[in-house]
Structures are given as C-alpha cells and as structure tokens.
Amino acid sequence: MRSIFFWMIFLLLPCPLQARTIVFAPLPMESRETVLKQFMPLAFYLKQTLGHEIEFDYSDNYAQILEKFRQGKVDLAYLGPLPYVSLRSIDEHAVPLVHFNEASGRPLYTCSIVALADANFTLANMEKRKVALTQPLSTCGFLSTNGLLRKQGSSLAGNLYRYVSKHDEVAMAVVRGEFDIGGLKTAIAEKYGHLGLVVLARTSPLPAFALIGNGATLSAAEREAIRDALTRLDPAGRDKALLETWGANIRHGAVPARDGDYAPVRELLGDTLIPETGNF
Numbered sequence: 001m002r003s004i005f006f007w008m009i010f011l012l013l014p015c016p017l018q019a020r021t022i023v024f025a026p027l028p029m030e031s032r033e034t035v036l037k038q039f040m041p042l043a044f045y046l047k048q049t050l051g052h053e054i055e056f057d058y059s060d061n062y063a064q065i066l067e068k069f070r071q072g073k074v075d076l077a078y079l080g081p082l083p084y085v086s087l088r089s090i091d092e093h094a095v096p097l098v099h100f101n102e103a104s105g106r107p108l109y110t111c112s113i114v115a116l117a118d119a120n121f122t123l124a125n126m127e128k129r130k131v132a133l134t135q136p137l138s139t140c141g142f143l144s145t146n147g148l149l150r151k152q153g154s155s156l157a158g159n160l161y162r163y164v165s166k167h168d169e170v171a172m173a174v175v176r177g178e179f180d181i182g183g184l185k186t187a188i189a190e191k192y193g194h195l196g197l198v199v200l201a202r203t204s205p206l207p208a209f210a211l212i213g214n215g216a217t218l219s220a221a222e223r224e225a226i227r228d229a230l231t232r233l234d235p236a237g238r239d240k241a242l243l244e245t246w247g248a249n250i251r252h253g254a255v256p257a258r259d260g261d262y263a264p265v266r267e268l269l270g271d272t273l274i275p276e277t278g279n280f
Contacts, residue, residue, distance in 0.1 A: 021054075021055050022050075022053065022075045022076060022222075023055050023073065023075045023076070024039070024043060024056055024057065024074075024076040025056075025059060025065045025068065025074045026038075026039050026058070026077075026078040027062060027077075027078055027083065028060055028062075028166060029134075029167045029188070030166055030167060031166070031168065034168075036058070038246070038247025038248070038249065038250065039247060039250070041245045041246045041247075042246055042247075042250060043056065045242070046229060049225075049229040050226065050229065057073070061135055061165070062083050062135050063137060065077055065079075066086060066090075069091065069094065069212075070087070070090060072214065072216055072217050075214050075217045075218050076097075076211060076212070076213055076214070076218075077211075077214075078210075078211055078250075079209065079210060079212050080139045080140075080209050081139045081206050082139035082141075082265060083137050084096065084210060084212055084262060085265050085266055086137055088262075092215075093214055093216040094213075094214070095215045095223060096210050096213075096257035096258055096259060096261065097210065097227045097230075098210060098227055098230045098231055099209070099210045099255050100210070100249060100252065101252040101253045101254060102208055102249075103187070103248075107207065107208040107254075107257075108205035108206065109185060109186065109187060109206055109208050109209070110186045110203045110204070111144035111183060111206070112183070112184065112189050112199045112200070112202040113148050113149070113182070113183055113199070113200045113201045113202075114171065114174055114181065114183075114189045114198065114199055115174060115181045115182075115197070116175065116177070116196050118196060121180060121200065122200075123148070123152040123154065123181070123200055123201060124153060124154075126154040126158075126159060127158050128158070128159060128160060129180040130159070130160045130162070130178070130180050130181075130280075131145065131156060131159050131160065132162065132169075132173040132174060132179035132181070132182035132183070133145060133156075133164065133182070133183050134163065134164070134165065134166065134170055134183065134184060135163055135165060136163060136275065139206060140184050141163070141183060141274075142183075142274045143269060144203050144268075145183030146272075148183075148203060152201070157279075161279055161280070162278035170183065171184060171189060171195075172192075174197060175192060175195045175196065181200065186199065204264075206264065207257075207262055207265065209250075211230065211254075227256060231254050231256055235251065235253040236253075
C-alpha cells in the first residue's frame with residue numbers, strides 16, 4: 001500500500017502545463033489494489049510526457065468501462081481483444097493506440113484452461129463439471145474456454161459454468177477446489193503454478209492487450225502523442241529501469257495498434273452469443 005500512496009502523491013502534484021485531465025480506465029483483471037499498483041507508474045510517465053493530469057476511473061466489471069467510454073466519460077482504456085471488439089461494434093470512436101508486448105517481447109498472448117495437477121483432469125468429452133470463468137466480455141472467459149472445450153468434444157453448455165469476475169479469482173477458485181477447471185489468461189495462470197495449477201489447454205495467439213483512445217474526447221494529435229510516448233520506450237536498453245517499476249503486463253514495450261489486428265478475434269467470435277450469467 002505504501003508504494004500506491006507514493007504514486008498517488010506524485011499524480012496529484014500540479015502539472016506545469018495544466019492542459020487537461022485525461023481519464024484512464026484499466027480492466028479490473030485482478031484486485032483493485034493490484035491494478036492500481038501496476039498502472040500508476042504508467043500514468044505518472046504519461047503525465048510527465050504529455051503535460052496532462054491522468055485520473056483513474058476504476059470499474060468492477062468490463063461492461064461498466066465500455067459504457068463509460070461510449071458516454072465520453074473515459075478517454076483512455078486498457079482493454080483486451082474481446083472488450084475492444086465489443087466496444088468498436090457500438091462506438092466507432094474507439095481507436096487502438098498501442099499493443100503492450102508480453103514477456104516474450106511479442107504483442108500476442110494466449111488464454112488457458114487450468115486445473116489442479118493432483119486432479120489428473122482430462123478435458124476430453126467433459127460433462128457436468130464445474131467451470132470458473134472471468135466475465136462475459138473477457139476474451140479468456142466464455143469465448144476462449146468454450147472454444148477450447150469444443151475442440152475436446154465438450155462445451156460449456158454441457159457443463160456447469162459460473163462467472164467469478166477477475167482472472168486471479170478464477171485461479172484461486174480452482175486452487176480451493178470450488179471448481180474443476182477455470183479459464184483465464186495464461187500469464188496470470190502461470191503465477192499460480194506454485195499452488196498446483198497446471199495448464200490443460202491454451203488458445204492460439206491473440207492480439208495483446210491494448211491502450212484504446214476515445215476519438216470523441218481525444219484529438220488526433222493527443223492520440224498520436226500517447227502512441228509515440230509508449231512506442232519509443234526501450235525495455236531492453238535506456239528505459240529498462242523505468243519499465244521495471246511498471247506492471248508485469250505493460251513493462252515489455254509497446255507497438256502501434258490498428259483495428260485490423262483484431263480480425264482473428266472477430267473470426268473466433270463469429271455469431272456466438274455469450275450468456276451474461278452462468279448456468280448454475
């Protein structure tokens with residue numbers, strides 16, 4: 001908590017330019033404290049670089065962020081592929097600015113199905129098992145988990161699934177034995193390997209999480225300034241020390257993003273109707 005207060009003090013310091021306040025909304029993938037700790041150094045960097053105040057807007061679910069964005073209450077959002085595709089389908093002002101590289105150095109990631117190693121679990125023709133999911137609009141939730149199960153002759157409809165919200169909550173629900181399997185981002189799943197979680201299946205690479213600008217509230221010049229500020233960072237060289245203070249999901253550099261990057265996600269989604277609630 002001390003480090004969070006440290007960054008909050010700096011974010012509240014007066015900015016020489018005082019041009020405007022940019023409202024930033026990160027996805028609630030982990031606990032509120034963890035999310036803020038991960039993104040405060042990024043916000044401070046953008047404040048210094050752009051000369052704008054950065055204000056956090058934390059929401060408890062993905063749908064709230066998308067609605068605030070559509071209403072013009074959010075200027076920047078950190079979104080995964082499915083939330084972005086869903087947002088863009090209802091708001092043409094959603095503009096991808098950058099993808100954040102994964103630890104591999106590539107702007108790609110995967111989703112996984114996990115279970116406890118001791119359970120010796122198999123996904124083949126699975127029926128009536130309990131499945132923990134993140135949120136309906138999470139790429140690694142219903143969409144990816146159902147796709148992986150279908151490849152094994154099963155589906156979520158033939159099992160008992162429930163949305164438990166955040167990726168870390170999915171992991172812990174499986175660790176506690178409350179669910180047989182869970183669907184979440186692979187990089188987060190691997191953080192729980194020491195608690196006995198193992199990956200049973202993973203998706204093909206998907207476009208990495210991105211910073212999405214609101215074209216209705218940010219000018220083209222502002223969007224380009226944000227894109228430039230992030231893509232010019234050198235995680236292996238001059239900016240290594242700086243980026244080591246950033247969250248694990250955003251410290252490996254960034255590359256320019258465009259709407260066309262999301263074609264694989266749109267193809268995966270197809271005409272799938274994602275239920276808003278679980279079936280038990």
